[in-house]
Amino acid sequence: MTTISTARAALLAGTALAAAISTGFSAPAIAQDAQLETITVTTNRREESIQDVAASVTAASGEAIAPLSEGGADIRALAARVPSLYAESSNGRVAPRFYIRGLGNTDFDLAASQPVSVIMDDIVQENVILKSFPLFDIEQVEIARGPQGTLFGRNTTAGTIKFDSVRPSEETDAYIAATAGTLGTLNAEAALGGTIVDDLLTGRVSIMTQNRGDWIDNAFTGEDDALGGHREWAGRAQFMYTPSEDFDVLFNVHGRSLVGTSAVFRANILTAGSNDLNSNFVRDEVYFDGGYNNPQSYDSWGTSATANVYFDDGITLTSITGYETAEGRSLGDIDGGNMVSGPGFIPFPSQTQDGLDDLDQFTQEFRLASSDDLTTTWQVGAYFFDSEFDITTTDPDGIFPPTTTVRHSNELWALFGQVSHQATERLQLSGGVRYTSDEKGLEVVQAVWPAGGPVEVSDEEFSWDLSAYYDLDDSTALFGRVARGFRGPSIQARDVAFFNPPSVADSETSISYEAGIKSEPFGGRARINATAFYYTVSDLQLSAVGGAGNLVQLVNADEGEGYGFEIDSEFLVSDNLLITAGASWNKTELNDDDLLVGICAQCTVTDPLVNVGGTDRAAVDGNPFPQAPEWIVSFTARYSIPAADGGEWFAYTDWFYQGETNLFLYESQEFNSDGNFEGGLRLGYAGENSGGYPFEAAIFVRNITDEENLVGGIDFNNNTGFVNEPRVWGLSYRMSLN
16 A cells, blocks of 8 residues: 555655746747637636636637547547546447546446546536537536535546537627548538527527448458448537526527447457457457347437526526436447357357436536625535436347346435635635435346345435645746545446346545646746645445456445646747647555455456355455556647738647556456557648638548557457547538638
8 A cells, every 4th residue: 555655755746747847948949929828617616717726627628629529539539638537438439437537437337327527518417328428519628637526516536527518699600510531431510609689698509410431341240331330410509598687597408319339349359468459350340240230329318507696796696407318229249259250269149238218317506606806705505416217238139138127216415615715815725515415226127037126325425625726926826635525325236137136335435635836937828737646535436347257246445545646738839839738647556455356257367366156356456446547648739830811721730648557457468558549630721711701621630540559348258359449531621600
């Protein structure tokens, strides 16, 4: 176990590194006339500069993240693009799993609880299907690391990812965008907003579609272009009603429809004793039996209303009401091949279809906040969450597992408050507290195995945070923060389909310490923010996924521990060159002498093995958290050359590197990755067309070096894995009509 002195050393080392970076560049290397734009965030539920927030936060505009999805990528494209942020999924474009500072949940069940909270337009998206809503017409995304439980009410022991759409305004604003690329890639977006009724009603409507043709052959059935594609549509309509200066309300209606291929599992692409992809891996070929080809289909829609009442003394009363619903199906060939031709040895076939039925999520928040311009500011509020849905698991051949339907319910309410005080001209102190009551229920609606009556779990806990922010001078500040996080108990019922009772994990709580520096040296022409952190999680909730018994069970580790640092930086090197760079180091460790988990059937486990009832189990004490990259490094650069007609030619590139990552709770020679990287490139022209409308045209390449990176595995009866997306190149065009 790492000692507290080691953790403090990590904090000091990270802060010292940040200070060294902030002073290690000579001023002549930076542009002298321009400045970086101020980034405004709402991490504290108030609009403020990111440089004034006493927390580790990264923000990116919709324009900055748009290139990541030009080739058809989904929300997982954010993985490793932000320090300490990772994402993956074994369900394709739906059910993403997010990790911040190594904390996440590898559980692939559609009812899985996650310690990273995803918030879209102020509404918590709790279910993993809701978290996958496509990104389009986005104003900004904010990633806040560490517990955020004071102001955000659901499962935030790791942090929050907050998306804000472009809101209606009085100014007429519109754009159209399209991309066409290899693999039958065809994407389009459009938005239109402006005044509907003067001084009373504004609106904005935006739509998108992402399409890719099937490009993977099923060599076993002889079907060409049998899978790999998707067709997705989504839309959003917003209306801002402002009958007076004292009241406004924003209405939001959104929906999506997806039909395509789920994750593509590939049998025995890892040779025993190695994590290198072997000759069984062929990028555009699989060997699925049954002819199902991993189909996937999901539909969802939701609506929200955010109302504000403004009082004469600057106090604001806010009400946020949200409703979300979703349903769909996803099938996976779990063994990734067939028993006749493999590839490799497959002892028995396995394919499973999971369905989400009748998801209903209702949320209500009330918040009362003081004016922002006081020496002491405050906000208090209440939050309510209620959801219910069914999950059905079946084998489409009716062999194994038998059809099982389980109903999940969750009711949560919370009271919260926060206060900030400007103690001196340079020092600001803040603190917050939240009381949460969380209750979950599970009922087996249909099952061959008599799993017993309903299961209910509940808990009540306080979460809190304290922070200090100190201005050293006009361009540099130091901050410190300590926070306690809480995630309520969880129920897992997937194993009911495999003749096992539901499993339960107790609540987890975390204590996080962080210290950092925020600086804008060289007259605001650079931005360098860095944080060092240390945290512990008591009763860490984990999912023991797979093993030779194909079980998915919730377990608690006595303690989880993590420490490291993260750095965000941005440099306006010249009027024509902008560079961003980010890095994080995350060291995580499970601390539980008695925690034993099931192991794979054909891989080489390197943990100590303990025989329990005739079955070997791995002792995982001291292992890193699963899917927790030790290093993440990202880089972007944009260089422009002015054109004679007033426009500009530009080149833009982005890259990320992902360090050593263990895929499961146990460690093995096969199921881990190290040195994954990807890059992208855009070359184009931006200017005005003959009608005077701004436009941009570019040629793009995603995964430019066509890397074949192992991103996940199936811990079952063979060494099955799945990989990243292939190289896609194409043309893009965007025109603004305002």
